[in-house]
Amino acid sequence: MSSMTTNEPLNVPELIGTVVAVQANFYQVQLETQGTSLPETILLCTRRSLLKKMGQQVMVGDQVVVEEPDWLGKRGAITQVFPRRTELSRPPIANANQILLVFAIAEPELEATALSRFLVKAESTGLEVCLCLNKCDLVSSEQLLYWRDRLLNWGYQALFISVSSGLEYTVNSDHQIIQKSLFQIENTFLENTLLYQLQDKTTVISGPSGVGKSSLINQLIPSINLRVSSVSGKLGRGRHTTRHVELFQLPTGGLLADTPGFNQPELECSPEELTDYFPEAKHRFQQGKCQFSDCLHRDEPNCSVRGDWERYPIYLDFLEAAIAHQEMLQQQKDVEINVKSKSKSGGKQQLEPKLASKKYRRSSRRFQHQTLQDLCEDFSEEE
Numbered sequence: 001m002s003s004m005t006t007n008e009p010l011n012v013p014e015l016i017g018t019v020v021a022v023q024a025n026f027y028q029v030q031l032e033t034q035g036t037s038l039p040e041t042i043l044l045c046t047r048r049s050l051l052k053k054m055g056q057q058v059m060v061g062d063q064v065v066v067e068e069p070d071w072l073g074k075r076g077a078i079t080q081v082f083p084r085r086t087e088l089s090r091p092p093i094a095n096a097n098q099i100l101l102v103f104a105i106a107e108p109e110l111e112a113t114a115l116s117r118f119l120v121k122a123e124s125t126g127l128e129v130c131l132c133l134n135k136c137d138l139v140s141s142e143q144l145l146y147w148r149d150r151l152l153n154w155g156y157q158a159l160f161i162s163v164s165s166g167l168e169y170t171v172n173s174d175h176q177i178i179q180k181s182l183f184q185i186e187n188t189f190l191e192n193t194l195l196y197q198l199q200d201k202t203t204v205i206s207g208p209s210g211v212g213k214s215s216l217i218n219q220l221i222p223s224i225n226l227r228v229s230s231v232s233g234k235l236g237r238g239r240h241t242t243r244h245v246e247l248f249q250l251p252t253g254g255l256l257a258d259t260p261g262f263n264q265p266e267l268e269c270s271p272e273e274l275t276d277y278f279p280e281a282k283h284r285f286q287q288g289k290c291q292f293s294d295c296l297h298r299d300e301p302n303c304s305v306r307g308d309w310e311r312y313p314i315y316l317d318f319l320e321a322a323i324a325h326q327e328m329l330q331q332q333k334d335v336e337i338n339v340k341s342k343s344k345s346g347g348k349q350q351l352e353p354k355l356a357s358k359k360y361r362r363s364s365r366r367f368q369h370q371t372l373q374d375l376c377e378d379f380s381e382e383e
């Protein structure tokens, strides 16, 4: 009797790939072909119904198993999604390693608060943040060194580039600027260069409008040809009218995602976590520790973070914004709870306003509010 049965699975190696784009219910999967005899290709795949039943979503950046490849029609089916190492919700991308935050050192003028807003937003993803200043062709060496030192004080070792002149500027130990080709790997492939930072990683590019993101991506991946906005048409933003997210393969290895531009990212983090998003504040906190575990580093006694560091006023500004945001969320929640608890048997609902959370009130104002709020709470308990 033969041991072969017709049902025995064929010993074919699993096809593994990365989802690089999602269109309706189809997924473009770039196959991992290194070290195999497979053709380098992208298959248009569906999601197996079992995955749908399990509620398993598939995102751009997901690493997946593909079965039933049709090499001629370039089709396949996704049967498995590997656990995600990271997950961003806006834009929706799985397994990204870092954010490349691009700003211009001039045109538009580089401004500490706007830059910090983007930095905080980027830090809040928990991914590595790589800061890159473009248009260095427009400034003097002094200005470049000024920003380099200033950003080092903030805790960032920024990259300085000029996409239009194809140059990258590094600073040696004698404080001298050295120019290198930006898009060619020279024999000195240094750690603090852009191509090195991008190699073999999944990078999400972010930054305000007009800083040269499209120009940079076009140079890094000549085959994609994103539209570069003319200076006058900066607000047209044609290429970002869709919510489409796509990963592009870098010739030097790695993937790159362009994100819809936004000029004023919302600060949605909680007041307590804000310190984590200022590297220099985080450092102070770790060195010293504050007396109160819930210290917001404003006017609390024995605070290790409050001090004369450059961005402290920006921190205080953002803290106010974070507190306002938190209170707004709390009010929404309170209204919801009130709506529920005030639901009458007849089904009639009555909305009642409630005072904002007292948690973040400064000590000076706390007392007045507390009495009012206590009264209010006593009143609702009696009801």
Ligand SMILES: Nc1nc2c(ncn2[C@@H]2O[C@H](COP(=O)(O)OP(=O)(O)OP(=O)(O)O)[C@@H](O)[C@H]2O)c(=O)[nH]1
Binding pocket: 134, 135, 136, 137, 138, 161, 162, 163, 164, 165, 208, 209, 210, 211, 212, 213, 214, 215, 216, 227, 228, 229, 230, 231, 234, 237, 261
């Ligand atoms: N001087 C100088 N200008 C540059 C450089 N890189 C890009 N530009 C110019 O800056 C303008 C904006 O470039 P884009 O690449 O469209 O900028 P973007 O960040 O993609 O802008 P959005 O598409 O609005 O998000 C264009 O006029 C570019 O030619 C550079 O290194 N130096």
Ligand SMILES: [Zn+2]
Binding pocket: 290, 291, 295, 296, 297, 298, 300, 302, 303, 304, 305, 306
């Ligand atoms: Zn403190």
